[in-house]
Amino acid sequence: MKERGGCLFILTGLILGLVVGALVSFVISPMQYVNVSPAMLKKEDKDIYRGLIAVAYNLRGDLGRAKARIGLLQDENSVQSLTAQAQQTIAKGGLAQEARGLALLAAAMNEQPILLETQAEDTPTEMAVVSTPTDFPTLPPLKTESSETEAEQTPIPQVVFPTIEPRPIPSDPFMLKDRKSLCDLEMMNQLQVFVIDKAGKPIPGVEIIVTWQGGEDHFFTGLKPQVDLGYADFSMVPGELYNLRLANGGDSATRISPPNCKLDSGMEYTGGVKLIFGLP
Amino acid sequence: MSRKLIFFLMIALGLGIGLYLGWGLAPNLAGGSPLKALREDFKTDYVLMTAEVYDRDGDIKLAVDRLNELESGPALDVATTAITYARSAGYSINDLELMSNLIQALQEYNTKTSGGTP
Numbered sequence: 001m002k003e004r005g006g007c008l009f010i011l012t013g014l015i016l017g018l019v020v021g022a023l024v025s026f027v028i029s030p031m032q033y034v035n036v037s038p039a040m041l042k043k044e045d046k047d048i049y050r051g052l053i054a055v056a057y058n059l060r061g062d063l064g065r066a067k068a069r070i071g072l073l074q075d076e077n078s079v080q081s082l083t084a085q086a087q088q089t090i091a092k093g094g095l096a097q098e099a100r101g102l103a104l105l106a107a108a109m110n111e112q113p114i115l116l117e118t119q120a121e122d123t124p125t126e127m128a129v130v131s132t133p134t135d136f137p138t139l140p141p142l143k144t145e146s147s148e149t150e151a152e153q154t155p156i157p158q159v160v161f162p163t164i165e166p167r168p169i170p171s172d173p174f175m176l177k178d179r180k181s182l183c184d185l186e187m188m189n190q191l192q193v194f195v196i197d198k199a200g201k202p203i204p205g206v207e208i209i210v211t212w213q214g215g216e217d218h219f220f221t222g223l224k225p226q227v228d229l230g231y232a233d234f235s236m237v238p239g240e241l242y243n244l245r246l247a248n249g250g251d252s253a254t255r256i257s258p259p260n261c262k263l264d265s266g267m268e269y270t271g272g273v274k275l276i277f278g279l280p
Numbered sequence: 281m282s283r284k285l286i287f288f289l290m291i292a293l294g295l296g297i298g299l300y301l302g303w304g305l306a307p308n309l310a311g312g313s314p315l316k317a318l319r320e321d322f323k324t325d326y327v328l329m330t331a332e333v334y335d336r337d338g339d340i341k342l343a344v345d346r347l348n349e350l351e352s353g354p355a356l357d358v359a360t361t362a363i364t365y366a367r368s369a370g371y372s373i374n375d376l377e378l379m380s381n382l383i384q385a386l387q388e389y390n391t392k393t394s395g396g397t398p
Contacts, residue, residue, distance in 0.1 A: 009287055010287070010290050013287040013289070013291045013293075014290040014291075014293060014294040015294060016291050016294060017293060018298045019298065020295055021296065022302055025299045025300075025303045025306075026301075026302040030302060031306070032317070033313045033317050034319075035318075036318060041312050041313055041315065041318070045312070045314055045315045052346060053329060055329075059336035060335075069329070097337070139319075139322055141366070141371040141375065142325065142328075
């Protein structure tokens with residue numbers, strides 16, 4: 001009985017201290033970080049930041065600047081982050097220009113790996129506390145090719161943001177160059193779309209519209225750069241008929257449905273369809 | 281060791297744990313900071329991006345929404361603070377023009393939404 005009383009008295013002290021400590025640190029004076037870099041943002045805020053970078057890239061085409069900005073987020077794999085967010089944006093029915101920008105930027109960055117480093121990337125990742133001065137260097141104004149004051153400014157040696165010419169999506173209507181039904185277990189119910197230019201090079205960021213009875217979906221090429229920059233796919237439901245066209249016009253592929261296939265063993269399954277759109 | 285001393289030591293230990301939980305662990309568990317915690321130069325670049333986008337799509341409502349994500353105050357104030365910083369940091373004339381155009385559009389938008397002035 002005497003020992004239990006002893007334990008209780010220790011526990012009471014500990015709980016009392018814990019309550020006061022928690023009250024101070026959670027309610028009275030909670031920790032607030034200020035002056036953080038984009039790398040220290042919450043996931044959802046990083047997504048907002050990344051989305052804005054992509055929209056700006058989509059509308060202005062300044063890849064050098066977009067890369068430098070993406071670098072500030074310090075994603076483990078920038079291309080993967082962009083691709084994943086593009087897919088999420090499409091799935092959530094978000095802004096089309098954002099989804100397209102994310103897809104285009106992912107494709108562009110996949111073509112040219114990020115080798116750029118900014119000062120901010122090299123800085124310690126410690127977070128700053130209110131009123132505590134931060135010690136990572138200031139982000140210098142980002143440069144573009146068209147920067148008028150570039151020559152007047154004192155060069156900042158630590159940051160080089162080259163501007164790479166973006167590949168605009170051709171405005172000419174695309175033609176359906178090939179349509180194949182494929183019996184392959186790995187392609188079950190898949191609708192694969194490849195978009196190429198006159199030279200046969202893949203074109204990323206092309207919006208594709210697929211419709212079926214009572215439904216419509218939009219997706220973009222370039223979201224799976226590991227397959228092909230001009231590639232996009234869509235999962236079909238057996239028995240459903242689909243129509244597909246590219247958003248900037250041209251040929252349509254109609255009455256698409258997964259073909260019936262059979263294995264040597266006699267097992268039946270539904271295969272995939274491959275469509276190739278190209279410029280005339 | 282007296283019971284009283286142990287009691288106070290336990291209070292101190294509990295206090296330490298409580299403070300660690302709130303100041304040390306919780307912010308890390310929260311998974312990062314909000315946009316409004318960005319440093320001024322990064323905020324300015326965010327506003328510049330908004331201006332770059334507005335310059336092409338002309339959607340001032342969307343620009344306002346984007347600026348409201350950055351700060352809870354009026355979008356015009358956010359943009360004005362950013363251009364002030366951008367000037368002092370030596371942003372290019374092109375960038376300053378973009379931000380200036382955005383500010384002008386925000387002023388017009390404010391006038392419209394507040395009922396307009398004669």
